[in-house]
Every structure is written in C-alpha cells, then in structure tokens.
Amino acid sequence: MRERRALILCDGRRNLEELTVLLGPDAPALIGRLHETGYLATDASIRKTLPAPTPAPAAAPAPSPPPAAQRETATGARRSLVGAKFYMLGMLELQRHESAAAHHAQLRASQDPDATVAHLLASLHCLQRTTNASMVQRVRERLAEVLPEDYLPALEKLNLATPQSVSL
Numbered sequence: 001m002r003e004r005r006a007l008i009l010c011d012g013r014r015n016l017e018e019l020t021v022l023l024g025p026d027a028p029a030l031i032g033r034l035h036e037t038g039y040l041a042t043d044a045s046i047r048k049t050l051p052a053p054t055p056a057p058a059a060a061p062a063p064s065p066p067p068a069a070q071r072e073t074a075t076g077a078r079r080s081l082v083g084a085k086f087y088m089l090g091m092l093e094l095q096r097h098e099s100a101a102a103h104h105a106q107l108r109a110s111q112d113p114d115a116t117v118a119h120l121l122a123s124l125h126c127l128q129r130t131t132n133a134s135m136v137q138r139v140r141e142r143l144a145e146v147l148p149e150d151y152l153p154a155l156e157k158l159n160l161a162t163p164q165s166v167s168l
Contacts, residue, residue: 024080083146088123097130117151
C-alpha cells in the first residue's frame with residue numbers, strides 16, 4: 001500500500017521534500033527502492049538526495065523486539081495524513097448513503113491538512129449515523145493508527161457517544 005501511495009503521489013510535480021511531508025520520514029528510502037526496481041524514473045538532481053542502496057546484511061539479524069514495540073515502530077513509520085485520507089475515502093466508498101457520497105467528495109477535494117482532518121472527523125460522524133457501532137469503532141482505531149501524531153488529540157476529543165452534526 002505504501003508503494004502504491006508513493007507511485008500515485010510521484011506525478012512529476014512534487015519534489016522529495018513535499019513527498020516526505022505527505023508520505024512520512026521514510027519517503028526518500030521508499031522512493032529510492034521504487035527507483036531501484038524500475039518503477040520510477042528520477043532525474044540526476046533527485047538521485048543525489050536519495051539514500052544509497054543498502055546491501056543485504058551478511059551477519060545474523062538482531063533479536064526482534066517484543067510484539068508491542070514492533071507494533072509501535074511499524075505504526076509510527078506508517079503515519080501519514082495521505083494514508084488516513086485514502087483509508088477514509090475507501091470506507092466512504094463502501095457506503096450506499098447520499099451523505100457518505102457527499103463526505104467522500106469533500107474529503108477527496110480537500111488539500112489543506114487542517115481541512116483534511118476536519119473532513120476526516122466529519123466523515124467519521126457520517127459513518128456513525130449510517131453504519132453500526134462496531135464498524136465506527138474499527139474505523140476510529142485504524143485512523144488512530146495512521147493519522148500523524150499531531151492530529152491524534154483531535155481524534156481523541158471526538159465524541160462519538162451521541163450522533164451529532166459536524167460543521168466545517
């Protein structure tokens with residue numbers, strides 16, 4: 001999924017710094033791998049900023065951290081606003097309600113990070129009104145895994161106990 005997002009965002013109009021903001025801090029390595037495997041073509045100025053390919057380690061791997069630590073590390077590396085946006089767009093596409101389609105269009109069109117987060121939260125409220133509680137809880141948990149940490153307080157403050165409308 002991360003490679004797919006990177007390929008979609010690598011449209012020739014964004015530079016590596018913009019891609020790093022959208023995809024997270026490991027974007028240069030991700031872009032480098034896609035370039036090495038032939039999925040992306042880059043110009044010479046970008047190739048200089050990509051990390052050098054890392055050879056396969058010959059030594060035995062270090063002992064793996066406990067599962068909870070692995071989950072935190074993996075989740076922290078995968079946090080991106082684009083990932084949260086793609087996830088919510090997918091959830092809204094699964095709904096057959098007009099309000100879900102309206103929220104899908106608004107979220108898809110949002111460009112500003114703060115507006116995107118506001119649309120994500122409004123979409124979560126839409127799901128609360130149109131689906132069952134367990135679905136909303138699963139979507140909320142997944143958003144908590146992929147949203148950048150700066151936006152987690154807004155998600156935590158969101159009260160889904162009673163249905164309410166969210167104004168943007």
